[in-house]
Amino acid sequence: MTAQAPSIVLGCIADDFTGATDLANNLVRAGMRVVQTIGVPQAPLAADVDAVVVALKSRTIPPAEAVAQSLDALRWLQAQGARQIYFKYCSTFDSTPAGNIGPVTEALMDALQCDFTIATPAFPDNKRTVFKGYLFVGDVLLDESGMQNHPLTPMTDANLVRVLQAQTRRKVGLIDHVAVAQGAEAVGARIAQLRSEGVAIAIVDAVSNDDLLRLGPALAAMPLVTAGSGVAIGLPANFGIAPSSTASALPAAGGLRAVVSGSCSLATNRQVADFVAAGRPALALDPLQLAAGGDAVGQALAWAAPLLPEGPVLIYSTAEPSAVKSVQGRLGVEEAGAMVERALAAIARGLVERGVRQLVVAGGETSGACVQALGIAQLQIGGQIDPGVPWCHAASAAAGGAGLHIALKSGNFGSDDFFSKAFGALR
Numbered sequence: 509m510t511a512q513a514p515s516i517v518l519g520c521i522a523d524d525f526t527g528a529t530d531l532a533n534n535l536v537r538a539g540m541r542v543v544q545t546i547g548v549p550q551a552p553l554a555a556d557v558d559a560v561v562v563a564l565k566s567r568t569i570p571p572a573e574a575v576a577q578s579l580d581a582l583r584w585l586q587a588q589g590a591r592q593i594y595f596k597y598c599s600t601f602d603s604t605p606a607g608n609i610g611p612v613t614e615a616l617m618d619a620l621q622c623d624f625t626i627a628t629p630a631f632p633d634n635k636r637t638v639f640k641g642y643l644f645v646g647d648v649l650l651d652e653s654g655m656q657n658h659p660l661t662p663m664t665d666a667n668l669v670r671v672l673q674a675q676t677r678r679k680v681g682l683i684d685h686v687a688v689a690q691g692a693e694a695v696g697a698r699i700a701q702l703r704s705e706g707v708a709i710a711i712v713d714a715v716s717n718d719d720l721l722r723l724g725p726a727l728a729a730m731p732l733v734t735a736g737s738g739v740a741i742g743l744p745a746n747f748g749i750a751p752s753s754t755a756s757a758l759p760a761a762g763g764l765r766a767v768v769s770g771s772c773s774l775a776t777n778r779q780v781a782d783f784v785a786a787g788r789p790a791l792a793l794d795p796l797q798l799a800a801g802g803d804a805v806g807q808a809l810a811w812a813a814p815l816l817p818e819g820p821v822l823i824y825s826t827a828e829p830s831a832v833k834s835v836q837g838r839l840g841v842e843e844a845g846a847m848v849e850r851a852l853a854a855i856a857r858g859l860v861e862r863g864v865r866q867l868v869v870a871g872g873e874t875s876g877a878c879v880q881a882l883g884i885a886q887l888q889i890g891g892q893i894d895p896g897v898p899w900c901h902a903a904s905a906a907a908g909g910a911g912l913h914i915a916l917k918s919g920n921f922g923s924d925d926f927f928s929k930a931f932g933a934l935r
């Protein structure tokens with residue numbers, strides 16, 4: 509008798525690395541056993557899990573490339589038996605009028621011969637709510653939340669029907685809170701009405717987890733769901749899966765502890781300040797010094813070596829917006845970003861080579877660079893530290909193939925004491 513290859517029920521495509529762990533975290537909390545792959549795997553899935561999240565870096569690349577990578581991921585997920593596909597984007601709907609949410613959604617709909625899907629970035633646990641089609645971040649509209657100044661994807665309109673309509677030829681409509689509050693049957697009736705009006709993609713209102721749990725059953729037969737990570741909490745039940753503590757079990761943690769931070773988001777700035785104020789060892793990298801040459805990576809590793817046995821150390825380039833702007837003005841936005849990412853990735857690798865086995869990385873781009881430098885191909889998802897951020901476990905080439913615990917924190921996620929409390933959560 510030949511052993512049956514593992515088969516998944518839910519196949520997910522995420523447009524960045526930290527967003528992928530955010531989605532995986534919500535699926536695990538709802539009971540699914542999940543792995544996250546870095547890019548599209550070359551080989552069939554070996555792990556016996558319910559869902560796979562394929563992490564791409566497709567949020568801000570040209571639309572045609574984002575479409576090609578997403579279709580590649582779709583083909584691999586289908587080959588692993590996925591019965592439903594989930595396209596995950598940012599809870600602040602990060603995109604430009606050219607894409608990539610619209611073009612990727614259209615391409616996936618075409619490939620799946622799917623004539624209707626939903627789109628909602630709602631993630632109430634992290635204060636992203638959608639009401640009458642408008643996205644709120646905390647108490648303010650998206651375009652007043654700071655996202656209007658984002659360097660790559662400035663979000664200047666909080667009306668998601670308008671935002672998505674600018675990115676797609678398909679007609680966009682709204683399933684408003686009146687329908688969602690009444691439950692799956694009312695959502696189904698609203699979908700039927702929208703379909704009869706020629707709508708193919710519906711933004712969905714959701715202001716609480718109860719809304720998302722009510723929405724879940726209405727999505728059971730949809731071949732494609734597109735959303736932030738919030739919608740994930742209502743999907744596992746459609747496959748008969750209930751929350752269970754075993755889904756998030758990871759191997760026991762050991763080894764030295766460190767944090768590497770390249771995020772300059774407001775939350776990360778507060779987290780760095782909190783770690784420093786607590787008197788913990790922290791080293792700031794100066795991008796202008798990096799640009800001037802010299803061995804800043806070697807110096808940072810030499811600084812960390814004697815401190816690591818005492819507890820977690822932090823190495824960061826995190827800075828206030830004015831300092832970042834000034835560096836970008838001197839070095840160029842792309843060049844500054846790439847140079848800092850390279851340095852932090854080399855530092856992360858050096859730390860792991862020196863015995864760090866519990867590592868927190870802050871920032872989406874920074875996480876991408878670090879995960880690649882660490883030679884990580886796949887992450888097993890464990891317990892949540894804060895909404896959207898789980899501990900993960902992965903084999904790393906930098907650790908000689910051994911496993912390490914790693915947490916990839918989105919810039920704006922996590923409480924102020926995140927860098928200290930994360931390690932407590934592993935014990």
Ligand SMILES: Nc1ncnc2c1ncn2[C@@H]1O[C@H](COP(=O)(O)OP(=O)(O)OP(=O)(O)O)[C@@H](O)[C@H]1O
Nearest residue numbers: 771772773825827845848849871872873874918919
């Ligand atoms: N002091 C600095 N000056 C200029 N650029 C910096 C500085 N520190 C970090 N950077 C760059 O800023 C970018 C930060 O992006 P990253 O995605 O890592 O964080 P984020 O935007 O806060 O996170 P997320 O994408 O999860 O919201 C990276 O390219 C990083 O290299």
Ligand SMILES: O=C(O)[C@@H](O)C(=O)CO
Nearest residue numbers: 526527530598599872918
């Ligand atoms: O949805 C979010 O806000 C995050 O998972 C993310 O994608 C940050 O880049």
